[in-house]
Amino acid sequence: MKTVEELERIRKQAQAMTRLREGKETTRIVVGMGTCGIAAGARETLSAIMDELAKRNIQDVVVTQTGCVGLCEQEPIVDVIKPGAAKVTYGKVTKEKARQIVASHIVNGQVVGEWVIASA
Amino acid sequence: MEFYRSHVLVCGGTPCVLEGCKGVRDALIAEVKRRGLDREVKVVETGCLGPCDLGPVIVVYPEGTLYQKVRVSDVPEIVEQHLLKGRVVTRLVGEAPQAGVVKYEEPTYLGVQERIVLRNCGVIDPESIEEYIARDGYRALAKCLTEMKPADVIEAVKKSGLVGRGGAAFPTGLKWSFTAKADADQKYILCNADEGEPGTFKDRLILEGDPHSILEGMAIAGYAVGADKGFIYVRGEYVLSIERLGKAIEQAKALGLLGSNIFGSGFSFDVEIRKGAGAYVCGEETGLIESIEGKRGEPRIKPPYPGTEGLYGKPTVVNNVETIANIPPILLNGPDWFRKFGTERCPGTKVFTLTGDINNKGLIEVPMGITLRRVIYEIGGGIPGGREFKMAQTGGTSGGCLPKELLDVPMDYFTLPEHGSALGSGALLIMDASHCIVDIAECFMRFFEHESCGKCTPCREGTARLHEIVAKIARGEGKPGDLELLDELGSVMQVSSLCGLGQAAPVPIKTMLKYFRDEFEAHINDRLCPTGTCGI
Ligand SMILES: Cc1cc2nc3c(=O)[nH]c(=O)nc-3n(C[C@H](O)[C@H](O)[C@H](O)COP(=O)(O)O)c2cc1C
Ligand code: SF4
Ligand code: FES
Ligand code: FES
Numbered sequence: 001m002k003t004v005e006e007l008e009r010i011r012k013q014a015q016a017m018t019r020l021r022e023g024k025e026t027t028r029i030v031v032g033m034g035t036c037g038i039a040a041g042a043r044e045t046l047s048a049i050m051d052e053l054a055k056r057n058i059q060d061v062v063v064t065q066t067g068c069v070g071l072c073e074q075e076p077i078v079d080v081i082k083p084g085a086a087k088v089t090y091g092k093v094t095k096e097k098a099r100q101i102v103a104s105h106i107v108n109g110q111v112v113g114e115w116v117i118a119s120a
Numbered sequence: 121m122e123f124y125r126s127h128v129l130v131c132g133g134t135p136c137v138l139e140g141c142k143g144v145r146d147a148l149i150a151e152v153k154r155r156g157l158d159r160e161v162k163v164v165e166t167g168c169l170g171p172c173d174l175g176p177v178i179v180v181y182p183e184g185t186l187y188q189k190v191r192v193s194d195v196p197e198i199v200e201q202h203l204l205k206g207r208v209v210t211r212l213v214g215e216a217p218q219a220g221v222v223k224y225e226e227p228t229y230l231g232v233q234e235r236i237v238l239r240n241c242g243v244i245d246p247e248s249i250e251e252y253i254a255r256d257g258y259r260a261l262a263k264c265l266t267e268m269k270p271a272d273v274i275e276a277v278k279k280s281g282l283v284g285r286g287g288a289a290f291p292t293g294l295k296w297s298f299t300a301k302a303d304a305d306q307k308y309i310l311c312n313a314d315e316g317e318p319g320t321f322k323d324r325l326i327l328e329g330d331p332h333s334i335l336e337g338m339a340i341a342g343y344a345v346g347a348d349k350g351f352i353y354v355r356g357e358y359v360l361s362i363e364r365l366g367k368a369i370e371q372a373k374a375l376g377l378l379g380s381n382i383f384g385s386g387f388s389f390d391v392e393i394r395k396g397a398g399a400y401v402c403g404e405e406t407g408l409i410e411s412i413e414g415k416r417g418e419p420r421i422k423p424p425y426p427g428t429e430g431l432y433g434k435p436t437v438v439n440n441v442e443t444i445a446n447i448p449p450i451l452l453n454g455p456d457w458f459r460k461f462g463t464e465r466c467p468g469t470k471v472f473t474l475t476g477d478i479n480n481k482g483l484i485e486v487p488m489g490i491t492l493r494r495v496i497y498e499i500g501g502g503i504p505g506g507r508e509f510k511m512a513q514t515g516g517t518s519g520g521c522l523p524k525e526l527l528d529v530p531m532d533y534f535t536l537p538e539h540g541s542a543l544g545s546g547a548l549l550i551m552d553a554s555h556c557i558v559d560i561a562e563c564f565m566r567f568f569e570h571e572s573c574g575k576c577t578p579c580r581e582g583t584a585r586l587h588e589i590v591a592k593i594a595r596g597e598g599k600p601g602d603l604e605l606l607d608e609l610g611s612v613m614q615v616s617s618l619c620g621l622g623q624a625a626p627v628p629i630k631t632m633l634k635y636f637r638d639e640f641e642a643h644i645n646d647r648l649c650p651t652g653t654c655g656i
Contacts, residue, residue, distance in 0.1 A: 001258075001375050001376035001377050001382065001383060002376065002381075002383065002384045003383065003384060004262045004266055004383060007253065007258055007259065007262055007383075010250060010253050010375075011253050011254060011256070011259070013250075014250035014251060014253050014254035015254045016122075016123070016254075017122075017248075017250060017251055017254055018243070018244060018251050018254045018255060019254075020124070020125075020126070020127050020181045020182045021127060021129070021181045021182075021184075021243050021244075030206075031206075033204060033205040033206050034205065038205070043204075046125075046160075047160075050123065050125060050159070050160050053123055054122075054123040058123075059123070062125070062182045063125035063126075064125070064126075064182055064183065064206055065204070065205060065206025066206050067205060067206060067207050
């Protein structure tokens, strides 16, 4: 290694590998993966979100799942929680909607109002 | 660019390997793939996570859920429930202290534990230099080589107040300054990873969990004192440590973080591994040097000290694994940061291996100066069956014993000696009231008799006599005057033995006589073992 910049470059790239384990506050996307959610297609929704994040090379977002929240008719349900902002809950998130949510809410900070079912 | 939503860390420390973590890891990888999750979930093998007694241990991120005693048969449920549906499998969570686990949204979960030395242990894949770099690895080395003069590095280590964690508590910065001052064409850095102290396995788990931190620390030491060559003397049984160190050295060389002209600074440094054959005395720095030179592992007469005349007669720094692991964070964050932990006289943390009659056995890192009571009852989860605490042995056989009178004394290198005890290397063996002091003393003295190298008379003869007298007392054949004899013999050994082995051998006996004399007397005067352990 000849320069400090070279180390910095490797560090930046590699940080994506361990960021999940740092416990730092970042944007979170939570997908409802209860039985009803999975039946309604939550698995595809989750895959679409993952794919869209990877395509856009977005590293500082954490994707997790949760169980049934009792809104079965709204499944698949996706929460977006940005640090310091209220939680936004989207309902009936198909894989196409999921990609749209990543593009406008995660990337551009624009909540997709018409699909929101709750905000707290 | 790969993007995973979840990382499953499988502890690959030796205690977990013995419990079958490899099978669990393989089953996880297969099951994740079978469920089509392999592009979303990554399985990573790490170093020790802390609760070694509960292995195999795994942690699922980003939630930071720690599962204990995981069997291959549990794997499908973990994958289905947690990784697919996001539901924690509560039956596998148990009571384990979530030691190395950084909790999402709860970074303060570590409670009383502080992690400086173990910062990467159980967090990164020790076989990946990229993961080490991601967590600020080699940045301290870069900073030293490009922004600091060697003298500044030594000054920073001095100011940090770091003292050696190998047992003798010598100030590290001062030790380096002797070697830096010495005029020689060749100097060496030795990392002491012999770890012969019974009950201690912290150095092993540091090496297994974060080998690059040792390479980086050694390179910094080399730059500070003007050495371009380092050796790591590792206990031969530490197969996994040796394997991971070997890989780490190769990776560091490939990236030019070891080798010549590092960061274009003109500074070059190389590291080689040397395997020890398991003699306790080879952990003593001059015995270790003899052993590396290919001679019989017998301590040398000091002075001259290794700092000016060490390996092959050249100025040599010998430091313990844990001491070296502290170096990169100290240089990166500065001495004032380091002094925020621990006590004024003894800053930083201490890594202990917690064993014996304690609920949560394993590897812990706590601020220096914490009391034994907090370690046992807050971190260790107390003594099984609610039994009564009798004593703790610190630092293995060469350390001291801490009776219940010392439960509230701050544990650091300077306070414990004021009470006739010692902090030692890092074993913390807890014993409840069912153990007999004379029996324990007999066991310790047998160890020293066996390990004495025989070079000097006070130790060669003294360890044999100490053992003989204590064994007689245990058999109910003690005579009046034996205790005085033990005490006197111990004092002679302490002042006249050549190396620390003979000097420390009487310490456990002396502290036991100080705090548990009545138990020895019962064996001698009443021919009675109060706990019924000794068959008299
Ligand atoms: C009998 C004996 C055994 C020792 N074993 C070890 C050991 O296993 N590991 C270690 O680091 N230091 C051991 N030491 C202490 C070393 O001599 C030396 O003080 C230490 O490695 C210096 O490193 P430090 O300043 O970083 O603590 C032992 C000392 C004696 C007398
Ligand atoms: S004190 Fe014991 S171990 Fe040390 S040199 Fe003397 S005989 Fe050998
Ligand atoms: S080795 Fe696995 S928890 Fe310590
Ligand atoms: S006869 Fe050798 S030491 Fe006493």
